[in-house]
Amino acid sequence: MILIQLFLIFTQIGLFAFGGGYAILPLIEKEIVNNFHWLTYKEFLEVVTISQLTPGPISINAATFVGYKIGGILGSTVATVSVCLPSVIIILIVVKFLKKFETNIWVTNILKGLRPAVVALIASAAYSIVKGGGISDIKGIIIGVVSFLLLRSKKLNPILILILAGIVGVIVYI
Amino acid sequence: MNVKEDTKSKLDLLLSIFIVFFKIGVFTWGGGYCMLPLIKNEVVEKKKWIGSEDFIDGIGVSQSIPGPIAINTATFVGYRIYGTLGSIVAVTGAILPSFAAIILVAMFFLGFRELTVVQNFFKGANPAIVALIVSAVIDIGRDALKKYREVIIASILLFLLLYFKIHPILAIVISVILGLFLGEKK
Numbered sequence: 455m456i457l458i459q460l461f462l463i464f465t466q467i468g469l470f471a472f473g474g475g476y477a478i479l480p481l482i483e484k485e486i487v488n489n490f491h492w493l494t495y496k497e498f499l500e501v502v503t504i505s506q507l508t509p510g511p512i513s514i515n516a517a518t519f520v521g522y523k524i525g526g527i528l529g530s531t532v533a534t535v536s537v538c539l540p541s542v543i544i545i546l547i548v549v550k551f552l553k554k555f556e557t558n559i560w561v562t563n564i565l566k567g568l569r570p571a572v573v574a575l576i577a578s579a580a581y582s583i584v585k586g587g588g589i590s591d592i593k594g595i596i597i598g599v600v601s602f603l604l605l606r607s608k609k610l611n612p613i614l615i616l617i618l619a620g621i622v623g624v625i626v627y628i
Numbered sequence: 629m630n631v632k633e634d635t636k637s638k639l640d641l642l643l644s645i646f647i648v649f650f651k652i653g654v655f656t657w658g659g660g661y662c663m664l665p666l667i668k669n670e671v672v673e674k675k676k677w678i679g680s681e682d683f684i685d686g687i688g689v690s691q692s693i694p695g696p697i698a699i700n701t702a703t704f705v706g707y708r709i710y711g712t713l714g715s716i717v718a719v720t721g722a723i724l725p726s727f728a729a730i731i732l733v734a735m736f737f738l739g740f741r742e743l744t745v746v747q748n749f750f751k752g753a754n755p756a757i758v759a760l761i762v763s764a765v766i767d768i769g770r771d772a773l774k775k776y777r778e779v780i781i782a783s784i785l786l787f788l789l790l791y792f793k794i795h796p797i798l799a800i801v802i803s804v805i806l807g808l809f810l811g812e813k814k
Contacts, residue, residue, distance in 0.1 A: 530731060575800075
Protein backbone atom coordinates (compact mmCIF):
# COMPACT_ATOMS: atom_id res chain seq x y z
CA MET A 455 0.00 0.00 0.00
CA ILE A 456 2.76 2.41 0.97
CA LEU A 457 4.52 1.57 -2.31
CA ILE A 458 1.43 2.56 -4.29
CA GLN A 459 1.27 5.84 -2.38
CA LEU A 460 4.96 6.48 -3.04
CA PHE A 461 4.35 5.74 -6.71
CA LEU A 462 1.37 8.11 -6.98
CA ILE A 463 2.93 11.00 -5.09
CA PHE A 464 6.27 10.86 -6.86
CA THR A 465 4.68 10.52 -10.30
CA GLN A 466 2.75 13.68 -9.48
CA ILE A 467 5.92 15.44 -8.35
CA GLY A 468 7.72 14.28 -11.51
CA LEU A 469 4.88 15.54 -13.68
CA PHE A 470 5.00 19.05 -12.25
CA ALA A 471 8.76 19.36 -11.85
CA PHE A 472 9.12 22.37 -14.13
CA GLY A 473 11.89 24.89 -14.11
CA GLY A 474 14.81 23.17 -12.46
CA GLY A 475 15.46 21.92 -8.97
CA TYR A 476 14.33 24.60 -6.53
CA ALA A 477 10.90 25.16 -8.09
CA ILE A 478 9.95 21.64 -7.05
CA LEU A 479 10.65 22.24 -3.34
CA PRO A 480 7.22 23.73 -2.48
CA LEU A 481 5.47 20.73 -4.02
CA ILE A 482 7.66 18.24 -2.17
CA GLU A 483 7.09 20.17 1.05
CA LYS A 484 3.32 20.25 0.53
CA GLU A 485 2.95 16.54 -0.21
CA ILE A 486 5.76 14.87 1.73
CA VAL A 487 5.85 17.09 4.82
CA ASN A 488 2.35 18.56 5.18
CA ASN A 489 0.04 15.96 3.66
CA PHE A 490 1.76 12.63 4.23
CA HIS A 491 4.10 13.45 7.12
CA TRP A 492 6.79 11.24 5.63
CA LEU A 493 9.41 13.79 6.65
CA THR A 494 9.44 16.45 9.36
CA TYR A 495 10.25 19.94 8.18
CA LYS A 496 13.69 19.61 9.71
CA GLU A 497 14.34 16.39 7.79
CA PHE A 498 13.09 18.07 4.63
CA LEU A 499 15.71 20.79 5.07
CA GLU A 500 18.36 18.12 5.63
CA VAL A 501 17.34 16.37 2.43
CA VAL A 502 17.66 19.65 0.53
CA THR A 503 21.20 20.14 1.85
CA ILE A 504 22.15 16.52 1.20
CA SER A 505 20.90 16.70 -2.39
CA GLN A 506 23.05 19.73 -2.98
CA LEU A 507 26.08 17.85 -1.69
CA THR A 508 25.51 14.67 -3.71
CA PRO A 509 25.31 14.21 -7.47
CA GLY A 510 21.96 14.27 -9.19
CA PRO A 511 18.87 16.45 -9.48
CA ILE A 512 17.11 17.52 -6.29
CA SER A 513 13.76 15.90 -7.16
CA ILE A 514 15.40 12.53 -7.72
CA ASN A 515 17.56 12.81 -4.61
CA ALA A 516 14.50 13.66 -2.54
CA ALA A 517 12.60 10.73 -4.05
CA THR A 518 15.40 8.28 -3.28
CA PHE A 519 15.80 9.55 0.28
CA VAL A 520 12.11 9.64 1.15
CA GLY A 521 11.55 6.26 -0.51
CA TYR A 522 14.37 4.76 1.53
CA LYS A 523 13.10 6.20 4.77
CA ILE A 524 9.56 4.97 4.13
CA GLY A 525 10.17 1.64 2.44
CA GLY A 526 13.86 0.70 2.40
CA ILE A 527 15.65 -0.11 -0.86
CA LEU A 528 12.41 -1.20 -2.54
CA GLY A 529 10.69 2.02 -1.50
CA SER A 530 13.56 4.14 -2.79
CA THR A 531 13.54 2.27 -6.11
CA VAL A 532 9.80 2.78 -6.53
CA ALA A 533 10.00 6.49 -5.62
CA THR A 534 12.99 7.14 -7.89
CA VAL A 535 11.47 5.36 -10.89
CA SER A 536 8.12 7.13 -10.34
CA VAL A 537 9.62 10.60 -10.23
CA CYS A 538 11.38 10.00 -13.57
CA LEU A 539 8.50 8.24 -15.29
CA PRO A 540 6.40 11.23 -16.45
CA SER A 541 9.27 13.04 -18.13
CA VAL A 542 10.60 9.87 -19.76
CA ILE A 543 7.15 9.07 -21.16
CA ILE A 544 6.59 12.64 -22.38
CA ILE A 545 9.99 12.69 -24.12
CA LEU A 546 9.31 9.35 -25.80
CA ILE A 547 6.07 10.78 -27.19
CA VAL A 548 7.46 14.16 -28.17
CA VAL A 549 10.70 12.90 -29.72
CA LYS A 550 8.83 11.77 -32.83
CA PHE A 551 7.77 15.28 -33.79
CA LEU A 552 10.49 17.36 -32.26
CA LYS A 553 10.51 20.36 -34.60
CA LYS A 554 6.75 20.73 -34.59
CA PHE A 555 6.70 20.55 -30.81
CA GLU A 556 9.21 23.34 -30.35
CA THR A 557 7.49 25.77 -32.70
CA ASN A 558 3.90 24.94 -31.72
CA ILE A 559 2.12 28.10 -30.54
CA TRP A 560 0.35 26.28 -27.70
CA VAL A 561 3.59 24.85 -26.42
CA THR A 562 5.31 28.24 -26.60
CA ASN A 563 2.49 29.98 -24.76
CA ILE A 564 2.33 27.31 -22.08
CA LEU A 565 6.08 27.56 -21.55
CA LYS A 566 5.99 31.33 -21.34
CA GLY A 567 3.00 31.07 -19.05
CA LEU A 568 4.94 28.80 -16.72
CA ARG A 569 7.70 31.31 -16.07
CA PRO A 570 6.00 33.49 -13.45
CA ALA A 571 4.95 30.38 -11.53
CA VAL A 572 8.49 29.00 -11.55
CA VAL A 573 9.88 32.25 -10.13
CA ALA A 574 7.10 32.48 -7.53
CA LEU A 575 7.65 28.85 -6.47
CA ILE A 576 11.38 29.32 -6.02
CA ALA A 577 10.85 32.54 -4.06
CA SER A 578 8.30 30.82 -1.85
CA ALA A 579 10.80 28.02 -1.18
CA ALA A 580 13.31 30.56 0.15
CA TYR A 581 10.67 32.22 2.31
CA SER A 582 9.46 28.91 3.66
CA ILE A 583 12.96 27.82 4.68
CA VAL A 584 13.57 31.08 6.54
CA LYS A 585 10.20 30.85 8.23
CA GLY A 586 10.62 27.13 8.96
CA GLY A 587 13.68 27.82 11.10
CA GLY A 588 16.43 27.65 8.47
CA ILE A 589 17.72 30.98 9.73
CA SER A 590 17.04 31.18 13.44
CA ASP A 591 19.46 33.73 14.91
CA ILE A 592 21.95 36.47 14.15
CA LYS A 593 24.68 33.91 13.34
CA GLY A 594 22.39 32.39 10.74
CA ILE A 595 21.69 35.79 9.21
CA ILE A 596 25.42 36.50 8.97
CA ILE A 597 26.17 33.10 7.40
CA GLY A 598 23.33 33.64 4.90
CA VAL A 599 24.41 37.14 3.92
CA VAL A 600 28.09 36.20 3.58
CA SER A 601 27.19 33.11 1.51
CA PHE A 602 25.02 35.27 -0.72
CA LEU A 603 27.77 37.83 -1.25
CA LEU A 604 30.37 35.14 -1.98
CA LEU A 605 27.99 33.52 -4.43
CA ARG A 606 27.17 36.72 -6.29
CA SER A 607 30.51 38.50 -6.26
CA LYS A 608 33.18 35.82 -6.20
CA LYS A 609 31.12 33.31 -8.19
CA LEU A 610 32.28 30.58 -5.83
CA ASN A 611 31.03 27.07 -6.44
CA PRO A 612 27.73 26.58 -4.56
CA ILE A 613 28.85 23.21 -3.17
CA LEU A 614 31.97 24.79 -1.72
CA ILE A 615 29.92 27.57 -0.14
CA LEU A 616 27.57 25.03 1.38
CA ILE A 617 30.41 23.00 2.90
CA LEU A 618 32.10 26.14 4.24
CA ALA A 619 28.81 27.32 5.76
CA GLY A 620 28.34 23.92 7.37
CA ILE A 621 31.83 23.99 8.85
CA VAL A 622 31.23 27.52 10.15
CA GLY A 623 28.02 26.18 11.69
CA VAL A 624 29.95 23.42 13.48
CA ILE A 625 32.37 25.99 14.87
CA VAL A 626 29.98 28.77 15.93
CA TYR A 627 27.17 26.62 17.32
CA ILE A 628 29.30 24.53 19.71
CA MET B 629 27.78 -16.79 -36.21
CA ASN B 630 26.55 -13.58 -37.75
CA VAL B 631 23.54 -13.42 -35.47
CA LYS B 632 25.82 -13.92 -32.49
CA GLU B 633 28.10 -11.09 -33.51
CA ASP B 634 25.12 -8.91 -34.17
CA THR B 635 23.79 -9.55 -30.67
CA LYS B 636 27.21 -8.90 -29.24
CA SER B 637 27.58 -5.54 -30.96
CA LYS B 638 24.10 -4.54 -29.80
CA LEU B 639 25.00 -5.43 -26.24
CA ASP B 640 28.25 -3.50 -26.60
CA LEU B 641 26.36 -0.46 -27.77
CA LEU B 642 23.87 -0.63 -24.91
CA LEU B 643 26.71 -1.13 -22.45
CA SER B 644 28.57 1.89 -23.75
CA ILE B 645 25.37 4.00 -23.59
CA PHE B 646 25.07 2.91 -19.97
CA ILE B 647 28.69 3.72 -19.15
CA VAL B 648 28.63 7.16 -20.79
CA PHE B 649 25.47 8.20 -18.94
CA PHE B 650 26.68 6.72 -15.69
CA LYS B 651 29.75 8.92 -16.02
CA ILE B 652 27.52 11.93 -16.74
CA GLY B 653 25.44 11.05 -13.67
CA VAL B 654 28.53 11.00 -11.46
CA PHE B 655 29.46 14.51 -12.51
CA THR B 656 26.01 16.07 -12.31
CA TRP B 657 26.46 18.04 -9.13
CA GLY B 658 24.18 20.93 -8.36
CA GLY B 659 22.00 21.63 -11.34
CA GLY B 660 21.68 20.13 -14.75
CA TYR B 661 22.96 22.99 -16.88
CA CYS B 662 26.56 22.48 -15.80
CA MET B 663 26.64 19.06 -17.36
CA LEU B 664 25.22 19.91 -20.78
CA PRO B 665 28.72 20.60 -22.13
CA LEU B 666 29.81 17.26 -20.66
CA ILE B 667 26.95 15.38 -22.35
CA LYS B 668 27.65 17.16 -25.62
CA ASN B 669 31.33 16.31 -25.44
CA GLU B 670 30.58 12.62 -24.84
CA VAL B 671 27.68 11.91 -27.19
CA VAL B 672 28.20 14.44 -29.98
CA GLU B 673 31.96 14.89 -30.19
CA LYS B 674 33.50 11.67 -28.86
CA LYS B 675 30.93 8.98 -29.67
CA LYS B 676 29.22 10.81 -32.54
CA TRP B 677 25.94 9.19 -31.59
CA ILE B 678 23.87 12.18 -32.63
CA GLY B 679 24.49 15.37 -34.62
CA SER B 680 25.07 18.73 -33.04
CA GLU B 681 21.81 20.26 -34.33
CA ASP B 682 19.75 17.32 -33.26
CA PHE B 683 21.34 17.61 -29.81
CA ILE B 684 20.43 21.29 -29.56
CA ASP B 685 16.82 20.54 -30.54
CA GLY B 686 16.78 17.83 -27.90
CA ILE B 687 17.96 20.26 -25.23
CA GLY B 688 15.25 22.71 -26.25
CA VAL B 689 12.62 20.07 -25.64
CA SER B 690 14.33 18.82 -22.47
CA GLN B 691 14.03 22.28 -20.99
CA SER B 692 10.40 22.66 -21.85
CA ILE B 693 8.98 19.50 -20.38
CA PRO B 694 8.85 18.62 -16.68
CA GLY B 695 11.72 16.77 -15.07
CA PRO B 696 15.41 17.33 -14.53
CA ILE B 697 17.23 18.33 -17.69
CA ALA B 698 19.87 15.62 -17.19
CA ILE B 699 17.23 12.90 -17.20
CA ASN B 700 15.33 14.42 -20.11
CA THR B 701 18.45 14.74 -22.20
CA ALA B 702 19.46 11.16 -21.36
CA THR B 703 16.02 9.94 -22.47
CA PHE B 704 16.23 11.87 -25.70
CA VAL B 705 19.79 10.90 -26.62
CA GLY B 706 19.21 7.27 -25.57
CA TYR B 707 16.17 7.16 -27.85
CA ARG B 708 18.12 8.53 -30.80
CA ILE B 709 20.79 5.86 -30.37
CA TYR B 710 18.72 2.79 -29.64
CA GLY B 711 15.01 3.54 -29.37
CA THR B 712 13.02 3.06 -26.19
CA LEU B 713 15.48 0.49 -24.83
CA GLY B 714 18.29 2.99 -25.38
CA SER B 715 16.30 5.58 -23.38
CA ILE B 716 15.80 3.22 -20.50
CA VAL B 717 19.47 2.23 -20.42
CA ALA B 718 20.63 5.87 -20.61
CA VAL B 719 18.26 7.05 -17.86
CA THR B 720 19.20 4.13 -15.62
CA GLY B 721 22.88 4.95 -16.09
CA ALA B 722 22.30 8.64 -15.36
CA ILE B 723 20.28 8.03 -12.20
CA LEU B 724 22.33 5.22 -10.69
CA PRO B 725 25.18 7.33 -9.23
CA SER B 726 22.84 9.70 -7.38
CA PHE B 727 20.63 6.80 -6.34
CA ALA B 728 23.62 4.94 -4.86
CA ALA B 729 24.97 8.09 -3.21
CA ILE B 730 21.68 8.88 -1.51
CA ILE B 731 21.16 5.29 -0.38
CA LEU B 732 24.62 5.30 1.20
CA VAL B 733 24.02 8.66 2.84
CA ALA B 734 20.59 7.56 4.07
CA MET B 735 21.96 4.33 5.53
CA PHE B 736 24.71 6.05 7.48
CA PHE B 737 23.17 9.44 8.01
CA LEU B 738 19.99 8.21 9.67
CA GLY B 739 22.24 6.77 12.40
CA PHE B 740 24.30 9.93 12.86
CA ARG B 741 21.79 12.68 12.33
CA GLU B 742 21.15 13.38 15.99
CA LEU B 743 24.83 14.03 16.71
CA THR B 744 25.37 17.66 17.71
CA VAL B 745 28.14 18.15 15.19
CA VAL B 746 25.92 16.93 12.33
CA GLN B 747 23.02 19.10 13.47
CA ASN B 748 25.29 22.13 13.72
CA PHE B 749 26.61 21.47 10.24
CA PHE B 750 23.05 21.65 8.93
CA LYS B 751 22.33 24.70 11.05
CA GLY B 752 25.23 26.43 9.32
CA ALA B 753 24.34 25.10 5.87
CA ASN B 754 20.65 26.15 5.97
CA PRO B 755 21.29 29.89 5.62
CA ALA B 756 23.62 29.10 2.71
CA ILE B 757 20.79 27.10 1.08
CA VAL B 758 18.57 30.17 1.45
CA ALA B 759 21.34 32.23 -0.18
CA LEU B 760 21.55 29.76 -3.09
CA ILE B 761 17.80 29.85 -3.61
CA VAL B 762 17.56 33.66 -3.40
CA SER B 763 20.38 33.84 -5.90
CA ALA B 764 18.44 31.48 -8.18
CA VAL B 765 15.36 33.70 -7.87
CA ILE B 766 17.43 36.65 -9.08
CA ASP B 767 18.99 34.77 -12.00
CA ILE B 768 15.87 32.97 -13.13
CA GLY B 769 13.66 36.01 -12.49
CA ARG B 770 15.90 38.16 -14.67
CA ASP B 771 15.71 35.57 -17.48
CA ALA B 772 12.08 34.58 -17.15
CA LEU B 773 10.23 37.76 -16.29
CA LYS B 774 10.67 39.92 -19.35
CA LYS B 775 7.42 41.88 -19.16
CA TYR B 776 5.79 43.86 -16.34
CA ARG B 777 2.79 41.61 -16.72
CA GLU B 778 4.92 38.58 -15.87
CA VAL B 779 6.40 40.31 -12.82
CA ILE B 780 2.89 41.12 -11.61
CA ILE B 781 1.65 37.57 -12.15
CA ALA B 782 4.69 36.18 -10.33
CA SER B 783 4.09 38.54 -7.39
CA ILE B 784 0.42 37.62 -7.15
CA LEU B 785 1.25 33.91 -7.29
CA LEU B 786 3.87 34.33 -4.58
CA PHE B 787 1.29 36.13 -2.43
CA LEU B 788 -1.24 33.33 -3.00
CA LEU B 789 1.39 30.71 -2.16
CA LEU B 790 2.55 32.38 1.03
CA TYR B 791 -0.68 33.76 2.51
CA PHE B 792 -3.38 31.52 1.13
CA LYS B 793 -1.14 28.44 1.02
CA ILE B 794 -2.50 27.43 -2.37
CA HIS B 795 -1.20 24.14 -3.72
CA PRO B 796 1.95 24.59 -5.86
CA ILE B 797 0.26 22.72 -8.71
CA LEU B 798 -2.57 25.27 -8.61
CA ALA B 799 0.01 28.05 -8.95
CA ILE B 800 1.41 26.32 -12.04
CA VAL B 801 -2.07 25.82 -13.52
CA ILE B 802 -3.11 29.45 -12.95
CA SER B 803 0.14 30.65 -14.50
CA VAL B 804 -0.29 28.44 -17.58
CA ILE B 805 -3.93 29.47 -18.10
CA LEU B 806 -2.95 33.14 -17.90
CA GLY B 807 -0.14 32.42 -20.34
CA LEU B 808 -2.58 30.87 -22.81
CA PHE B 809 -5.01 33.80 -22.52
CA LEU B 810 -2.42 36.54 -22.67
CA GLY B 811 0.02 34.87 -25.08
CA GLU B 812 0.39 35.51 -28.79
CA LYS B 813 -2.46 34.16 -30.82
CA LYS B 814 -0.57 33.01 -33.90
